[in-house]
Amino acid sequence: MTQHASPPRDGTGKAAPVDGPPAWRGVIARADVRTLSLLGxxxxxxxxxxxxxxxxxxxxRNLQLVLTQASVIGVVTVGMTFVIISGGIDLSVGAIVALASVWATTVATQEYGFFGILFTAIVVGVGCGLVNGVLIAYGAMVPFIATLAMLASARGLALQITDGRTQIVTVDGILDLGERDSYVLGVPPLVLVFAAVTVIGWLVLNxxxxxxxxxxxxxxxxxxxxAxxxxxxxxxxxxxxxxxxxGIAAFLLIVLSGSGQNTNGNLYELDxxxxxxxxxxxxxxxxxTIVGSVLGVLIFTTITNIFALNNLQSDVQQIAKGAIIVAAVLVQRRTASTT
Structure with a gap:
């Protein structure tokens, strides 16, 4: 009969503490190393x-531009991080951003002003998320298939709404947010929204x-x-x-570009x-981690900016991004095999 070793006991008869750090400390240590690596x-x-x-x-001005451009895809990435952590995937985020941006910039919507555009963008985004969620959670559809279908449908609807044209925003409250006069201590409003979403996302996750x-x-x-x-x-x-x-990202993109286009959010899902x-x-x-995802966004945005300043073609940028993704996955697999 197999005997199990009893834990060591101190002089009072109570179980003595086991030497070595708890498992969660190892997880935190690995997360810290990963964060420091990304910062490096x-x-x-x-x-x-x-x-x-x-x-x-x-x-x-260029550094402000980098942070502003990172804000739009950064907000999308916060939501994507939650989905991937749960074991899912969402291929429709770029198409949803496009649909929300064009729906929120129609002439009828702009008649309701600033809050009409903001409300519409968020409602369209949440509505598309609801469809995805119902199909996946209660319709037992594979996330890849359900969100791929949403990608095609949302892109098609966005094209139908705009008829291939750019919808110009004429609401002063929206346009003013893109001006330097609206910066807070030199920080663009879009970056402040991104920071708020990041903090809230971190708190919700942790x-x-x-x-x-x-x-x-x-x-x-x-x-x-x-359980x-x-x-x-x-x-x-x-x-x-x-x-x-x-939906939030679509609103930020409307502020950034001053328009709504069916091509908005192109390849956002991949980024x-x-x-x-x-x-x-x-x-x-x-x-x-939310922090890791945000640093990933900043890395990609900085790479794009450096390539653009050095007049390097976009195909070289995509190759560099692909190499980074492959390297990151290989590092993940190596880390997983040693834990």
Missing amino acids: VLAVLVIIGGITKPDEFLDT RTTFGRRTVAVGGNAEAARL GIDVRRQRLYLYLLSGLCC AIAAAIIGGTLLSGGRG
């Missing part, structure tokens, strides 16, 4: 930009029951169900959250997934 990569990119184009890259349930569902959905978590409802909420982030991956989010679910 970002620092290297800043140095490269400063060396190759010191006057242009380090100019305050400090709420919703965040713990998201990780549990991504780690092992069946175990989460047996009393309504997995279907949790997945529905996650796609609603992704849709909400798309958001890539940023989440290099930030440490596992495609298989169960692990991820």
